[in-house]
Amino acid sequence: MGAAVPTFRLILFLCLLPAIAVADPARWRSEWPQTDFSMTSVTDWSEIRSGGPGKDGIPALDAPKFQSAAQSGDLAGTEPVITLELEGAVPRAYPVRYLIWHEIVNDTVAGLPVAITFCPLCNSALTFDRRTPAGVLRFGVTGKLRHSDMVMYDRETQSWWQQAEGRAIVGTLTGTTLRALPTWMESWAAFRERHPKGLVMVEPAFNRSYGRNPYRGYDTAAKPFLYDGAPPPHGIAPLARVVRVGDRAWPLTRLARLGELREAGLVLSWRAGQASALDTANIAQGRDVGSIRVRDASGRDVPHDVMFAFAFDAFWPEGTWMIGR
Incomplete structure (x- = not known):
């Protein structure tokens, strides 16, 4: 495996050296007695x-x-x-x-x-x-x-x-x-611009390479890690980002192209400037995937997630894909 192999593939290789344990609660009870x-x-x-x-x-x-x-x-x-x-x-x-x-x-x-x-x-x-x-x-x-x-x-x-x-x-x-x-999720610059007197979590006291992405190249991979499910419908790539609100998912590419969407009683907006944490080895140098904000018709922020398409399909198999035209 050469130096160009993404880190997450090395993790996968090391994980598969010993056979992955067959899923059986009896094998987990010693680690999880309670x-x-x-x-x-x-x-x-x-x-x-x-x-x-x-x-x-x-x-x-x-x-x-x-x-x-x-x-x-x-x-x-x-x-x-x-x-x-x-x-x-x-x-x-x-x-x-x-x-x-x-x-x-x-x-x-x-x-x-x-x-x-x-x-x-x-x-x-x-x-x-x-x-x-x-x-x-x-x-x-x-x-x-x-x-x-x-x-x-x-x-x-x-x-x-x-x-x-x-x-x-x-x-x-x-x-x-x-x-x-x-x-x-948004860029640090956007948060600091809006909240110059806000607070930011300081570096934890652990020996980690903070600022480095241990999953280099993951969000452009062909398939997810340890996932055997079918690919998402509509030709959407498994690791394409979608904006999930409840059991609905909007492709990020659609939102980024339009800048704002008003659907299902929601206002979804996209703003450039946020690096992908799962692209290059240095998080700050990741490609621009933009930031998402989701509000209701009254302007109140709404819980949402920006997740990979395969995960939405796995956990919400009957969910609605807001792909537009």
């Missing part, structure tokens, strides 16, 4: 696979530190951040250069416990309210994938959660759904 595998919505256990790292091998972050946006000089203007704007709180930016290595940030903003999540393999960036009928949960990374999407777990009940859906799929909380909050 997880109730008898309670699950999963009908085909072969859908859940090891992504390589074990439990907490990708370490989630708790209680992150922040600094003023005006004082931060580490981020390039094109770098993507996940923006959280809550009423009564100073807006916060969570750089994807950190989330690509940690995938989950457990934070509390204006008294609201939140989980900021990012699955690089699906490009899914979602923020959830951590309050549930079972109490406030703290999330970690199982190291498992389902349809190439991160399977999270909560530390309180050891239940497993599908990140793309915000839904518990294994354990005592099976069927519980987290409330998604309206956050979005």
Whole structure:
């Protein structure tokens, strides 16, 4: 394998050297003794696979530190951040250069416990309210994938959660759904321009190559990592980005071409300037994929996701494709 081979292919090669364990809850019980595998919505256990790292091998972050946006000089203007704007709180930016290595940030903003999540393999960036009928949960990374999407777990009940859906799929909380909050990915320059007095998460105290993309070339690959499903319909490439709102998906190429769409009671807008975190080795140098904002007819931000087409098709097989004409 030469130096030009994308990093994610090397990861795939290393993961496949030992045979990938057959999906069987009995083989997981030693690592997950507190997880109730008898309670699950999963009908085909072969859908859940090891992504390589074990439990907490990708370490989630708790209680992150922040600094003023005006004082931060580490981020390039094109770098993507996940923006959280809550009423009564100073807006916060969570750089994807950190989330690509940690995938989950457990934070509390204006008294609201939140989980900021990012699955690089699906490009899914979602923020959830951590309050549930079972109490406030703290999330970690199982190291498992389902349809190439991160399977999270909560530390309180050891239940497993599908990140793309915000839904518990294994354990005592099976069927519980987290409330998604309206956050979005945009360029650091756009956040700083709008919120010069905003806050940005500081670099975590881990030995990671922050700013480097370990999945170089992934979002232009022919097929997703550890995914055997059929390609999306309408000739859409598996790793093409779509804007998902509920069970509808708009191709990003359509939105980027038009700049703004008014459909299904929503206003979807596209703005240039955000680098893809999953393109070049240096995140800041990734090609421009633009930033998305989704609002309702009253101008209120709406929870949404900008994910890969294959993942939308896998989790919403009966969903509606807003492909236009």
